[in-house]
Amino acid sequence: MSGPTAPETGAKAPLAPPADAVAPVRHPDAPAPGEPIGSHYENCFGCGGNQPHGLHLSARADEGVAVTAEFTVRPEHQGAPGLAHGGLLASALDETFGALSWLFRAITVTGRLETDYLLPVPVGTVLHLSARCEAVHGRKYYSVAEGRLDGPDGPVALRARALFIEVKVDHFTANGREEEINAAMSDPDTVKATRAFEVNP
Numbered sequence: 605m606s607g608p609t610a611p612e613t614g615a616k617a618p619l620a621p622p623a624d625a626v627a628p629v630r631h632p633d634a635p636a637p638g639e640p641i642g643s644h645y646e647n648c649f650g651c652g653g654n655q656p657h658g659l660h661l662s663a664r665a666d667e668g669v670a671v672t673a674e675f676t677v678r679p680e681h682q683g684a685p686g687l688a689h690g691g692l693l694a695s696a697l698d699e700t701f702g703a704l705s706w707l708f709r710a711i712t713v714t715g716r717l718e719t720d721y722l723l724p725v726p727v728g729t730v731l732h733l734s735a736r737c738e739a740v741h742g743r744k745y746y747s748v749a750e751g752r753l754d755g756p757d758g759p760v761a762l763r764a765r766a767l768f769i770e771v772k773v774d775h776f777t778a779n780g781r782e783e784e785i786n787a788a789m790s791d792p793d794t795v796k797a798t799r800a801f802e803v804n805p
């Protein structure tokens with residue numbers, strides 16, 4: 605029997621951008637600062653409206669290559685009595701990082717995500733999240749995020765770093781379950797979201 609193996613060390617380990625990484629570029633068609641970034645898929649656990657237990661996270665573009673987002677911690681999100689589950693909070697950060705895709709207009713998926721939990725997050729909290737892309741190296745996007753309690757300037761409860769990797773639409777079509785892929789392809793909103801990325805020069 606084999607147990608879990610530790611993440612690879614060496615080149616894959618650091619979340620700090622390599623020395624020859626470049627600054628991210630805000631795409632000319634990126635949503636304007638303050639503009640909402642709609643859900644990319646209605647069944648997404650992070651942002652979809654069709655997931656009763658989902659986070660229903662709503663994100664907006666910020667200045668530069670950055671986003672802000674909020675989500676309200678509900679009783680179905682508990683880990684300990686009255687407190688949010690840690691993995692779920694990582695999901696909220698993951699989704700916020702994912703929303704950065706709309707700023708540079710490239711589909712990116714999580715390669716690596718590191719979270720520091722600084723304060724417990726009670727049920728009922730509106731968590732104020734923000735994420736910013738710091739650097740790009742080929743298909744790799746290096747970003748930082750935080751989550752605050754009691755407002756956008758409230759105490760920092762979460763800090764995170766992530767490495768997202770650029771993929772093409774076939775990442776989803778080749779790997780997803782056929783049933784959901786077919787349904788998504790016949791949903792005009794998903795098709796619209798997909799097209800937005802396909803026209804990316």
Ligand SMILES: CCCCCCCC/C=C\CCCCCCCC(=O)SCCNC(=O)CCNC(=O)[C@H](O)C(C)(C)COP(=O)(O)OP(=O)(O)OC[C@H]1O[C@@H](n2cnc3c(N)ncnc32)[C@H](O)[C@@H]1OP(=O)(O)O
Nearest residue numbers: 616644698699702713714715716742769776785788797798
């Ligand atoms: C039907 C239509 C559907 C339409 C959809 C519409 C639009 C959608 C719009 C927006 C979606 C946004 C969704 C956001 C949701 C929130 C984010 C998530 O939760 S995403 C889910 C969790 N993540 C995964 O499931 C990834 C699983 N992993 C993989 O699939 C592969 O490992 C992948 C694609 C990440 C990389 O595989 P490779 O074969 O393409 O590329 P390689 O060569 O391995 O990596 C490229 C570079 O990245 C580094 N790298 C890869 N993984 C790394 C890691 N874990 N740590 C460090 N570096 C890593 C490698 O060392 C390499 O670096 P060097 O170019 O050589 O410098």
